[in-house]
Every structure is written in C-alpha cells, then in structure tokens.
Amino acid sequence: MPTEDVLPATPVPSQRPAPYPLGSADDEVSRLLEQCAYYRPQARSLIDRLGVQPGWRTADVGCGPLGILDLLAARTGPTGQVLGLDAQPRMLETARQLLKDHEHVRLEQADAYSCHDHTGLDFAHSRLLLANLPRPEQIITSMVRMVRPGGYVAFQEIDWQSWSCVPYSAAWEELRGRLAEAWSGDVHIGQRLPRLLGSAGLTDITVDASTRILEPDDAQFGLLLYFAKIQRQRLLDTGLSHAEQDRLVQAIRRHLAQPGCLVVDSLLFQAWGKVPDSPETAAKQHSAPAKRVADRPLSEPDCDPR
Numbered sequence: 001m002p003t004e005d006v007l008p009a010t011p012v013p014s015q016r017p018a019p020y021p022l023g024s025a026d027d028e029v030s031r032l033l034e035q036c037a038y039y040r041p042q043a044r045s046l047i048d049r050l051g052v053q054p055g056w057r058t059a060d061v062g063c064g065p066l067g068i069l070d071l072l073a074a075r076t077g078p079t080g081q082v083l084g085l086d087a088q089p090r091m092l093e094t095a096r097q098l099l100k101d102h103e104h105v106r107l108e109q110a111d112a113y114s115c116h117d118h119t120g121l122d123f124a125h126s127r128l129l130l131a132n133l134p135r136p137e138q139i140i141t142s143m144v145r146m147v148r149p150g151g152y153v154a155f156q157e158i159d160w161q162s163w164s165c166v167p168y169s170a171a172w173e174e175l176r177g178r179l180a181e182a183w184s185g186d187v188h189i190g191q192r193l194p195r196l197l198g199s200a201g202l203t204d205i206t207v208d209a210s211t212r213i214l215e216p217d218d219a220q221f222g223l224l225l226y227f228a229k230i231q232r233q234r235l236l237d238t239g240l241s242h243a244e245q246d247r248l249v250q251a252i253r254r255h256l257a258q259p260g261c262l263v264v265d266s267l268l269f270q271a272w273g274k275v276p277d278s279p280e281t282a283a284k285q286h287s288a289p290a291k292r293v294a295d296r297p298l299s300e301p302d303c304d305p306r
Helices: 026-038 040-050 069-076 089-098 112-117 136-146 170-182 189-199 223-230 232-237 242-256 279-285
Strands: 057-061 081-086 105-109 121-127 147-159 164-166 203-210 262-264 267-274
Touching (some): 026 040, 026 089, 040 121, 040 147, 057 069, 057 136, 069 105, 081 089, 121 136, 164 170, 170 223, 170 232, 170 242, 232 242
Parallel strands (some): 057 081
Antiparallel strands (some): 164 262
C-alpha cells in the first residue's frame, strides 16, 4: 500500500456540479438515509468480498448524506482514509453531522465527472449514482483514474426490470414505464455494468445481483409513488397529464392497500473490477466474461435483510 498522503490537502471545488434529479429537500435526505439502512447488508458484503483492510485509502463517490462512508470508516480504521464526494452541499452537511466522530473521513463537494482530481486510492465506490445521471461512461472513467494499479473500483446500481406488484397492477406498470422514460439516467444500467467496466479498462470483473420481496411496512414499498411525486414535471414532459398522473397514483394506492399485496423490488447489481498494472493487461482481459459470485437465485440476498 502507498504510505504517502495521496489525497489533496485542501478541498477541490466543483466547477460543474452534476445535478441530482431528486433534489436535496429534507424528504429526500431522509429517504436516502433509509436507503442506506436498507442496502447495508449488501454494502457490508461487498466490502467483505473485496477485502477492504485497515489503512486503505477509499472513496465513496456520490455519497449523499451517508452512503457507505460509515462502513468504510469502520473497516479502514484510524490509519486509513475515507473520502466522501457529493455535488449537493445539503447532503454533505448531513454526512458531516453523522460522521463527526470519524476523524479520518473527509467530505468534499465535487463533480462525479471530475472526481479523478483525487488519485492513488486503493478503492473507489459508487452506489445508485450512474442510474441518475447522463454519460455514465465518463463517471466510470473518472473513478478508474482515482485508483492505483491493483486497486478496485466497485458500483452498486439498480435495474427496474424486476420492479413490480404482486398481484399484477396495470397502473403500476404504466407509471413505472413513464417514469423510466422521464428519468435523467438509465434505470436499467445495472445489467450494463460488466460491459461498462470492461470498456473502462478494468480487469477481473465480477458481478452479482439480488432483489427482495417488500411488504407494506418496508420503507421501499411505496417508492414508486414517491418518485411520481418528485418527478411530476418530468412526467408531464412525456405527455402524461396531471389528471392521468393522479389517476394512476390513486389506482396504485388502492392496489397497494389490498391485503396480501407485495412489491418485488428492483434488482441491485454489484459489479467490481481491478485497475490493471498496464494497458496490455487490460487489453488481454477486456474480452473475458464477467465472473458471477455464486449460483443462487437472485431473490436470495447474501445477508438477512432485516
């Protein structure tokens, strides 16, 4: 591991902040914190698989109000470094309060497209960032440039293909399709991760995916309706009138209120790869298929989600 301080001594201000389409209001900050708790088992499992060690220099790009910064801080310890980057000051404000006791965590406002201002890291991570922004290839390339040869870059991204109601709801399917059309990024980017990481020059690419069955008391159960509220103007831009939006929302509310109604969550893809020692290594392994972590049903997460 490198022994010198490889992170800039002073914050690098963003010249072109990447817009976060869901905003930074209190409701969104609260939702993202709930999301952190919801995905904590998968995040902890990812860190275990990659073997993150005390003393590592790490980054969480697009960390929001917490991301996996607390998990990285616990794993790397006081001899390590944890860098949290986000374009939204409100998100960093919350993260700073939550992580005030972790002296080796640094938070900076930064653009995901130019996060390569920080270099020499052992591990760079992003979760649910690429699906929300255009030009994901540029973000991946920038993150690869952050990491030293032999280090790891990892992404956790969703794919809406499995996001559905049980029993079936036509209103749900229509609203989900309209939201996908209105979204600022690619809501199916999870399945593209292996190819994107290979194109960015990473080697030893590994991929896994999981989903969950949600009940009414789960925080994610009504997420589609929350997105419809936040994206009301974008839905209007797709040609879905306010009256039609209201009709779909009301139909979905009635459907979700039925006894026994369940929601199959979006697939969460985890994909990671190693920064090669040389361009020749990357070229040799670029055509190699991504490895699956295990042969198991996608509906069974590695850890107990509760």
